[in-house]
Amino acid sequence: MDTMNMGLANGEKKPDVYDYIENPGDKMLAEMLQELIDNVELCRRGVGSRRRALFLIGGSGTGKSTALLHHFRRFPEFEPRVNEYGETVRPLLSIEAPKPCGTKDFAVAILDAIGVPSRARQTEGELYATVKTQFRERGIIFLHVDEAQHLRRHSSSQAILDVQDRIKTLMQIADWPLHMIFSGVPDLADLLKGGDGQVKNRSLVMRFVPLSVTKNRADIQRVLVDIVVDKCGLTLPDELRTDDFIGRLCWANSGSFGEIIKAVQAACFLAMSKGKDSVDLRAFAFNYQRTSGCLPSDNIFIAARWSEIDPANSVADLGAPEKKGRK
DSSP states (O other): OOGGGOOOGGGOOOOOTTSOOOOTTHHHHHHHHHHHHHHHHHHHTTOOOSOOEEEEEEOTTSSHHHHHHHHHHHOGGGSOEEOTTSOEEOOEEEEEOOSSOOHHHHHHHHHHHHTOOOOTTOOHHHHHHHHHHHHHHHTOOEEEEETGGGGOOOOSHHHHHHHHHHHHHHTTOTTOOOEEEEEEOGGGGGGGSSGGGTTGGGEEEEEEOOOOHHHHHHHHHHHHIIIIIIITOOBOOGGGSSHHHHHHHHHHTTTOHHHHHHHHHHHHHHHHHTTOSBOOHHHHHHHHHHHHOOOGGGOTTTOTTGGGOOGGGTTGGGSOOOOOOOO
């Protein structure tokens, strides 16, 4: 049974709990995006910085993509506009890197997103020439690549150098200030290594790190109050305001901001489906066991020594036993 889709008591509708909740890294992300925006104008005046890329690196569920989407909507420079000829100009092109994704695949993915057909016989050089022309003709100033770790198709130094070279050439289009935003998991950092710093020296880098109770207690408490009380209108009992519960919530979700939000939402939906006016520990424990597949004794929300449980090993006991080799 999926608590995210259960009907609520008395035919009630789900509250709008999907409004954006501020991420602890939002202020820094906004500042970095503003720096890219400002640099576009400086580049047009011939005095811009060579740092025309932003790398957002963090584990799955840390909130990178959601935060970017939120800020893309906040800054008018990323939004479509109508030019003096009455044409709609879309300065931001956002794509997801295909998997696998070699340098030629990257160019084809960009053209596909624009809606420009490519031919199988086109060389890589021809494809990138078309990409650069299309950026200029369509007024695309920002390219966002999500799941950008897929650009790292092979881990060999030559493969990394090839991708770095293509990224560098896109940031050096003659008389066109293209700026690039890459978001992905930690493997993405390989694109910043080696190559005499040809990409790293042209980039800003931001890490989306897992939350911890020590540093982020107030942030996690804010998520609980925002969703449980403000959005769902439920009571947040004292047992869910303790450091112990906040620690369990953070630990069970590996500190991932987005996953913590989903866990709180799911617990609220479960409570409301039962007609309750309060959310409790049992709702979190029930949902965790369903989604993690853990043994009852390994349920982080109710286990006594929860900090010794690795959530990544929740189904480790289900694996086939290793075969012993002959002696």
